[in-house]
Amino acid sequence: MLRRMVLISLMLASPTVFAQTIELRGAAAPGGLMIGKVDADTQVFFKEQELPKTPAGYVVFGFGRDDTGVHELRLRQKDGQERVEQITLAAREYKIDRVEGVPQETVTPDPRQVQRAREEAERVWLARNQTSTRTDFLTPLIMPAEGRISGVYGSQRIFNGTPRNPHYGLDIAAPTGSPVNAPWSGKVVFADPDLFYSGGTLILDHGYGVTSTYIHLHKLHVEVGQEVEQGEFIAEIGATGRVTGPHLDWRINWGHERLDPALALEHFK
Structure with a gap:
């Protein structure tokens, strides 16, 4: 027993x-x-x-x-x-983009411009470093603008014959003044009409480290601290910063990890 x-x-x-x-x-x-x-x-x-x-x-x-x-x-x-x-x-294969006609001062900037760009990059880094408990990223994703896809994530950029960093956004070409709408609801954590490389720049927080960025903007219609709803008119497409023509460069980040907006659309639209 x-x-x-x-x-x-x-x-x-x-x-x-x-x-x-x-x-x-x-x-x-x-x-x-x-x-x-x-x-x-x-x-x-x-x-x-x-x-x-x-x-x-x-x-x-x-x-x-x-x-x-x-x-x-x-x-x-x-x-x-x-x-x-x-x-x-599995590894991805990325295209090579050869872009001519870029303003040379944005390809080989002088020391003063380099310092400006570094200070601006620090401000962007700090904006993306914020975290919140928003859950906007759980809602289905929509395109922020209409137009021709002129650039894709991951492509190696060669400006005026000079190799530069890969491209981390989805480019949507459209006339200056075309509307940019929020693809998710969110809160504005960065807004500047004139950065050296990216020109008019806007960053939205969607919660838990997920942010979206919009650059080369002609005009911003929101300001830091403002809450925006999905589909809301937030900015206008432009040709500011290092560009050859008007388009929206749309980016998605998780923390400081740069993600592919096209893949996010494919899986969460």
Whole structure:
């Protein structure tokens, strides 16, 4: 009888099965935005950092332009048990854009202009460093403007024969003054009509590290601190900064990770 009681005790003390999983949607690709959902008692870790969770259990994260190979999401239950979900990314091929006719002072700026650009980049970095608990990114995404797609994410840029950084946005060509509308609801965290490289620049916060950026604007119709609704008229397309013609350069970031707006549209439209 004693032996039987010991066996039963050992059986009851055995580890419980890890029951939690994560529901994922989005682009498992370089530049991809992904949204996951777990229960209230599960923590999610990505690149060794815990992802903040909405009250409904959603987390958001993204992959950079050059991220490839196996990436891990670590799930931790309330009792301390863990499991790992693997996401495998295949490398993407990016086009090469040769752009001629760019104002030469924006390709090879003088020291004063370089200093100005650095100070402006710091302001943009600080704006993207803000975090909020907004959940606008959970709503379906819409295009911010109408026009011809003239540039894509990830492409290698060569300005006036000089190689420069890759392009991190989706370019939409349209006449100066054409409307730009908010693709998600959000809050304005940066607004400047005249940055050296990007000209008129606007950044919206959509929550949990997700922001969207609009550059080369002719005119801004909102200001820092203002709340905007999805589809609201926020700016006008222009040809300011380092450009050869009027267009909107639309970008999406998760923190400081630059994501592909076209992939976000494909998976969350």
